[in-house]
Amino acid sequence: EIVLIQSPATLSLSPGERATLSCRASQSVSSYLAWYQQKPGQAPRLLIYDASNRATGIPDRFSGSGSGTDFTLTISSLEPEDFAVYYCQQRSIWPTFGQGTKLEIK
Amino acid sequence: EVQLLQSGGGLVQPGGSLRLSCVASGFSFSTYAMYWVRQIPGKGLECVSGINNDATGPAYADAVKGRFTISRDNSKNTLYLQMNNLRAEDTALYYCAKRRDAHGSKWAHFDYWGQGTLVSVSS
Numbered sequence: 682e683i684v685l686i687q688s689p690a691t692l693s694l695s696p697g698e699r700a701t702l703s704c705r706a707s708q709s710v711s712s713y714l715a716w717y718q719q720k721p722g723q724a725p726r727l728l729i730y731d732a733s734n735r736a737t738g739i740p741d742r743f744s745g746s747g748s749g750t751d752f753t754l755t756i757s758s759l760e761p762e763d764f765a766v767y768y769c770q771q772r773s774i775w776p777t778f779g780q781g782t783k784l785e786i787k
Numbered sequence: 788e789v790q791l792l793q794s795g796g797g798l799v800q801p802g803g804s805l806r807l808s809c810v811a812s813g814f815s816f817s818t819y820a821m822y823w824v825r826q827i828p829g830k831g832l833e834c835v836s837g838i839n840n841d842a843t844g845p846a847y848a849d850a851v852k853g854r855f856t857i858s859r860d861n862s863k864n865t866l867y868l869q870m871n872n873l874r875a876e877d878t879a880l881y882y883c884a885k886r887r888d889a890h891g892s893k894w895a896h897f898d899y900w901g902q903g904t905l906v907s908v909s910s
Contacts, residue, residue: 715896724882724900725832736887736898768832772894775848776822776834 685779693787700756704769713773716754789813796904809866809883817861820886825879873908
């Protein structure tokens with residue numbers, strides 16, 4: 682099983698600031714990594730797939746980078762609706778998810 | 788519009804059974820692999836099972852292997868999860884999820900999710 686460790690566990694920022702979320706894999710997943718956003722009472726929403734590709738309808742303030750074991754999700758300028766929990770997920774082998782990063786309003 | 792409409796959750800005693808259903812619309816269901824992903828309330832996500840578009844190659848997480856069975860009926864645009872010998876640790880919100888790409892050699896990212904159905908296992 683590939684373990685994904687996300688950091689930080691909680692990130693406190695203000696609207697308009699830049700957010701940088703990290704995901705580290707226990708072994709290489711090449712570029713087979715996705716990012717999801719989840720708000721309370723909702724299903725996860727795909728933001729980024731295969732490390733750097735925005736999913737349909739995702740604003741360009743969301744970007745993904747990385748390969749191998751280290752990945753980053755960047756939100757260039759936070760909007761009020763971006764405060765949520767973010768998960769990374771690999772598909773190199775049986776899909777696994779990180780434990781999540783909670784992005785909260787400072 | 789892609790929709791995945793789930794049903795079938797509920798409260799069951801340990802050792803009991805439940806069947807979850809997920810009815811798909813708005814896309815060519817028979818073209819895409821489908822999965823079940825669960826989430827313990829307030830916790831993270833776990834991929835439980837997946838099945839190819841043509842109902843071949845069912846796959847399971849070790850935690851449910853031998854107890855859960857995934858299936859699909861492409862004529863009814865419906866995905867199923869038969870859960871037997873349920874345990875307290877199976878208590879979770881279960882989502883059905885669609886594979887993002889129709890073809891690929893690796894496992895899946897998930898671009899559409901159902902609304903979730905709660906399974907509670909308790910005596």
